[in-house]
């Protein structure tokens with residue numbers, strides 16, 4: 001088969017015939033060299049990938065599930081083709097995965113933070129090296145553009161590097177007590193943690209959960225969404241190659257039933273979940289039965305507030321970033337765009353103009369900026385929201401219709417044009433409910449006080465944003481927003497150093513940043529007596 005070649009450092013596609021051919025490990029020592037390595041065979045172009053390898057990963061290898069076995073088709077959103085059949089895991093397979101994690105935990109949890117750090121850094125390096133392959137798999141299975149998938153993979157290895165950096169300095173405190181006695185605290189791992197992921201950022205979600213979990217000394221069993229089962233198994237292989245004990249990171253496949261076996265398993269110490277609010281409620285109920293701590297990263301309907309004193313071009317760019325990444329299938333999207341009435345017309349005109357220019361199509365093409373939605377039912381659901389918005393009086397200013405690319409192989413893909421809705425009111429369904437598609441609602445406002453109240457009038461509280469040149473107003477407004485992740489003069493960037501998570505129905509617990517350590521560890525207090533015991537009896 002025909003190979004493309006990529007630089008292992010930056011992932012750039014290299015011209016054929018470049019002479020440098022250096023083993024990947026050596027490449028790590030020569031980080032600034034552009035080094036050739038074979039990338040994915042060309043047979044992984046849109047419409048060609050078929051996955052035959054087992055998709056479960058246990059005790060350091062790909063395996064077929066020991067039980068369960070109900071087969072589901074996995075689609076390529078760009079073409080509507082079946083890429084593979086997914087065998088869901090039953091109770092026995094889930095137990096084997098948990099036992100495998102338990103055994104590895106015994107070894108991993110005894111290692112020092114620095115030792116764990118080295119392994120995580122190696123995993124980050126391998127991800128960088130395989131960036132193009134992983135991004136391509138993500139694009140084929142999720143439908144997002146390759147341009148974006150590469151960014152997702154970069155955020156993923158950065159996350160591993162960040163927690164590798166923290167692993168060596170996880171520590172407790174020393175506290176003096178009277179008479180020379182003292183106490184100290186130890187930050188200890190929890191044990192076997194379960195990660196359950198959504199389909200919009202399959203690889204990145206797995207890294208956001210596994211990096212802090214592993215850095216703290218835990219083991220993990222991860223269940224991706226049955227729509228996007230493929231790339232997470234790559235992560236499992238990478239962890240093994242990097243040197244984690246076999247079984248430290250396992251993958252089980254399946255939907256709700258498999259997820260329930262995981263949540264109910266008595267040897268599971270913690271559940272970190274990314275997905276919808278209704279499933280989040282169920283996860284919390286199951287966790288309550290076993291008194292297991294949970295992290296819930298749920299949906300949102302976040303406000304983006306554009307004041308008339310903003311830098312208009314930045315605000316327009318911010319609104320596009322807030323709405324159209326990953327075909328709008330992003331939990332923290334700022335889909336309620338509140339625009340100060342004075343600039344409503346000029347802002348709307350510019351946003352519509354820019355939205356119409358977004359290139360929709362084959363997600364593996366370099367210049368595509370919006371690919372296909374995850375599946376046909378979801379596309380229909382998003383279309384239903386647009387239809388209902390029109391019925392309730394909103395005006396479609398652009399897009400919203402199905403898009404059929406010229407390329408015949410894409411005819412059965414799940415495409416639509418990105419949509420901007422005008423004439424919106426706060427009581428419309430499109431303004432109240434999470435659409436999880438490329439649909440922006442524009443809402444005019446007149447005063448700061450009014451917009452804060454309207455921005456907060458939602459059951460969700462994941463994110464929020466404000467565009468203004470007035471720094472006092474910017475800080476005042478974000479301080480008043482009831483949301484966990486707020487942006488000033490930007491939107492939807494993801495520095496892994498910053499904690500991410502929701503208020504209200506958008507969940508609790510935090511991913512990324514130092515904050516996540518707290519959710520993957522427990523504190524032991526040790527009280528040390530240096531004198532004699534004074535008994536009260």
Ligand SMILES: NC(=O)C1=CN([C@@H]2O[C@H](COP(=O)(O)OP(=O)(O)OC[C@H]3O[C@@H](n4cnc5c(N)ncnc54)[C@H](O)[C@@H]3O)[C@@H](O)[C@H]2O)C=CC1
Pocket residue numbers: 196197198199200201223224225226254255256257258259260263274275276277278279280282283296297298299300330331332434436462
């Ligand atoms: N806050 C955040 O970080 C993010 C939130 N989301 C939210 O996720 C939703 C879209 O993702 P979906 O995959 O459709 O969500 P979903 O809730 O249907 O599924 C999420 C995961 O939970 C599993 N699951 C479903 N029922 C379960 C049960 N009863 N027990 C255990 N596991 C179960 C699924 O198989 C999947 O792996 C959106 O509402 C979105 O807002 C998505 C990405 C990020």
Ligand SMILES: C[N+](C)(C)CCCC(=O)O
Pocket residue numbers: 200201205325329330331332492493494
């Ligand atoms: C990466 N980012 C910030 C665009 C989205 C992350 C949250 C999600 O998984 O939807």
